[in-house]
Amino acid sequence: MPLIRINAHDDVPRLHRGHATLDRELALRGGSGPAVVMIHGYSYRPGDLRHCPHRSLLSMTPDDGDAGWPRQLGFGGGHDNEGLAIAFGWDARGKPRVARLRALSAGRALAHLVTALKRLDPGRPVHVVAHSMGVEVALEALHHLAPGAIGRILSLTGAAYVSRSRAALDTPAGRTAEFVNVTSRENDLFDFLFERLIPAPRRGDRAIGHGLVAANAVTLQIDCSETLGHLDRLGAPVGTPDRLICHWSAYARPGLLQLYNALLRRPERWTLDLLRAGLPPEPASRWSRLLPAFPVALPLPGPQKAA
Amino acid sequence: MTIDLYFWPTPNGWKISIALEEMGLDYETHLVNISKGEQFAPEFLKISPNNRMPAIVDREGPDGKPIPIFESGAILQYLARKTGRFYGATxxxxxxxxxxxxxxxxxxxxxxxxxxxxxxxxxxxxxxxxxxxxxxxxxxxxxxxxxxxxxxxxxxxxxxxxxxxxxxxxxxxxxxxxxxxxxxxxxxxxxxxxxxxxxARPAVQRGRALFAELRNAPQDKDSQAILFRR
Incomplete structure (x- = not known):
């Protein structure tokens, strides 16, 4: 099976089950193709009967019968070149601020894992797909890695601050990586809560749901008709949004995991420039998805309350 | 109003020289040569009963009268309260x-x-x-x-x-x-x-540079005995 289940124990990566060493397990997985590290977000905990990511999101055969990420990202077909899927778990339950602290430790564990992957096969690309607070794990790892260690990071409605993301993308490993910032106004409520519950590293900082401007980043707002039209023209049709509020649309919406599959397996075709070429100049503003549905005249802040 | 800074270029001394620079406070430096035992002088003891620099005397204390303060942490808290800066907003x-x-x-x-x-x-x-x-x-x-x-x-x-x-x-x-x-x-x-x-902060650089030339002065046996009370 091309899937390895690994969990962060503080800042150390360990196999989810079994007593084999991580290096030995990784060395047994030959074949070509990229290594894709999949990282869940808040509220999962490996080994927890009800919340284990290895039984749901990151499984080849999720308990709930859903497709799960690995199969939709092209794993399990039996092809030699399908690469290596790594389900990366970390304890993301409890108070959000505590979980976020654990994400930083897990980021160090991820860095150890990626370093091991590169040591075993320097030529194998390593990519990361992360949802919500799992993006913090990937960003932290960049601070501890060598240039070229990670190829692409797909951030699915990432719970991270702009300044921290830009700082991570300005590290030696960050400058050689590419960051696809998948956002949606469906996630506004969760971005808002993130900004309320997790102290910002800098005053005035915002969540990357607002967009992220960096030389090696692109923001795809997947509830924007212009963006969806652009992706469709490129050959990656994605379903239209049917919810006002949703934290999971960045992987649950039809067509998106197929798009991610293409972004990871054919980066030379799906360049950042190609993605940028048909996008609107600015992402839609926060709450713009909710407010048209509730045409209520909100009071303006005091100084603007004029005639 | 000027603050008297009792200082020698060490990490604890720099805390206060940096803070004074950051806060833009006027200060006059009084060197306390710890290698020569000047921290044990009776007049310094009145300011700093633990015989340690840094210490300050704010000539214009909370009630308008001079106040001596020892312990670098207490000095930092005092200066931050005095200026209303670098101590959080809430x-x-x-x-x-x-x-x-x-x-x-x-x-x-x-x-x-x-x-x-x-x-x-x-x-x-x-x-x-x-x-x-x-x-x-x-x-x-x-x-x-x-x-x-x-x-x-x-x-x-x-x-x-x-x-x-x-x-x-x-x-x-x-x-x-x-x-x-x-x-x-x-x-x-x-x-x-x-x-x-x-x-990279200019005030940090100025505070760190205060009498920096004195930091590398050679020590003799006497100074070791004074410093380490042997």
Whole structure:
């Protein structure tokens, strides 16, 4: 099976089950193709009967019968070149601020894992797909890695601050990586809560749901008709949004995991420039998805309350 | 109104010279040559009963009268309250600043100080005290503390949150001497980033440069005996 289940124990990566060493397990997985590290977000905990990511999101055969990420990202077909899927778990339950602290430790564990992957096969690309607070794990790892260690990071409605993301993308490993910032106004409520519950590293900082401007980043707002039209023209049709509020649309919406599959397996075709070429100049503003549905005249802040 | 600063160019002294520079306060420096035992002078004892610099006398204290203050942490808190700067805007922010300030006072300062002593001073005593156990212990403890700091700085731009504070002013003077403490910070990227950021502040550079030429003055046996009370 091309899937390895690994969990962060503080800042150390360990196999989810079994007593084999991580290096030995990784060395047994030959074949070509990229290594894709999949990282869940808040509220999962490996080994927890009800919340284990290895039984749901990151499984080849999720308990709930859903497709799960690995199969939709092209794993399990039996092809030699399908690469290596790594389900990366970390304890993301409890108070959000505590979980976020654990994400930083897990980021160090991820860095150890990626370093091991590169040591075993320097030529194998390593990519990361992360949802919500799992993006913090990937960003932290960049601070501890060598240039070229990670190829692409797909951030699915990432719970991270702009300044921290830009700082991570300005590290030696960050400058050689590419960051696809998948956002949606469906996630506004969760971005808002993130900004309320997790102290910002800098005053005035915002969540990357607002967009992220960096030389090696692109923001795809997947509830924007212009963006969806652009992706469709490129050959990656994605379903239209049917919810006002949703934290999971960045992987649950039809067509998106197929798009991610293409972004990871054919980066030379799906360049950042190609993605940028048909996008609107600015992402839609926060709450713009909710407010048209509730045409209520909100009071303006005091100084603007004029005639 | 001028503040009298009783000072020698050491990490604890720099905390206050940096704070005075950051806050734009007028001050007059009175050197306390710790190698010559000037910290034991009776007149200094009245200002600093623990015979340690730094100390200050604010000629215009809280009630308009002069007030002497010793202990670098207490001085930093006083100056921050006096100026209303670098001490957070809310009670929560002040608690964060206090926590990290006390973390420095009770952790980094004593541990790094002992590391300096057992790595650099003790082996040069007469007779030499080349003691591996305390050297390794304090070096390891400093490493642990810098690990804590790195993890904190992964979360926020500065030690106590989003804003530069007196906690940063307290920690930087010890932390920027990490090589002297025989530390490896290559695995501490956030700590490194913070060191670079704080080191680039002009006020930090001015505070660090205050009488810096006196720092490398050679020590003799007498000064060692005075410094270490042997």
């Amino acid at each position: 009670e929560r922010e002040r608690i964060a600043v206090d926590q990290w300030l006390m973390w420095q006072m009770g952790g980094v300062g004593p541990m790094a100080g002992q590391a300096h002593h057992f790595i650099h001073y003790a082996p040069n005593l007469d007779p030499p005290q080349d003691l591996s156990y305390p050297r390794d212990r304090y070096r390891a403890e400093v490493r642990r503390l810098y690990g804590v700091l790195d993890r904190q700085l992964a979360e926020s731009a500065y030690v106590a949150g989003a804003e530069y504070s007196i906690a940063d002013m307290a920690i930087w003077p010890w932390a920027h001497l990490w090589k002297r403490q025989e530390q490896d910070i290559s695995d501490k990227p956030h700590f490194t980033r913070w060191l670079d950021t704080v080191s």
